[in-house]
Amino acid sequence: MNLQGIVAVSGKPGLWRALSQNKTGFILESLDAQKTKLVANLSTAKLAALDEITIFGFNDDIKLTDVFVKMKTAANVPDSKTDGKKLREFFLEVAPDHDEEKVYASDMKKIVNWFHILKDMPLFNEAPVTEAPVAEEVDSSTDTAKPAVAVKKPVATTVPKAVTKQPAPKATAKPKATAKPRRAE
Template sequence: MNLRALVSVTGKPGLFKLIGQSKSGFILETLDDKKTKSTVNLSTTKMATLEDITIYGEEEEIRLIDVFEAIKEKGSHTPDIKNGQALREFFREVAPGHDESRVYASDMKKIISWYNIIKELPLFEEETPEPIQ
């Protein structure tokens, strides 16, 4: 799974594809059908690639990519995000060992909504390139 070009922007809902760089920041495109482009200023906006995001684990952090892979392998539809108990049980299956006291329902909802956004993208099927050593 190659999610390097996909980013989350603090304060903005949804996910974005990084498509370029300008003098003042980065040029992003929404992943919805509208394909709206916008520029974010790095001095005032925080953004993180999905590849770099981790969630709290009881022993060590769990990579978001690994959670997405587990959801994909599960093969079933994701739970209703309004049902807290079903959400927590689903997350115990796809992210075993996550720290339940520090991973909130809002975090789980966001991860599932992100998965539902990217599951149909060709990027989701690509292999992540190995780092050069």
């Protein structure tokens, strides 16, 4: 499952795909049929990447991708509008180690809703993107194997502002006194 670039935006329903980044934030496209565009300002909007979301567990946190894999193999995935008790029973099947006190019914509804949005998309069945494997190239002149290094460019989360040089302040001369001081007599 390849969820890289899929985000949830606080205050906005549904899921969004990050298309590009500009100076103030990200340009997003909704995953629904309308394909609406949104510019999410990093100073005001909170973005959560689905491949980094975890669910509270008793011992360790549970990755959302692991829960989606178990939901994919589950026989009957409930609707997001079902009762909280039924959702809790379903979550005890797909994520038995989740902390029932910290994972609320609203969280479970949101996860089930996300699953229903993603389950029919091709990216949901793709293999996750991992680091590029090191391949070996054979040099025909020496018949020795050399490792080829694949360089992956990191994605910047913030855009640095342009640095502008400020001109040095000019030294100002103190005005000279034109009148001579008086002598005390």
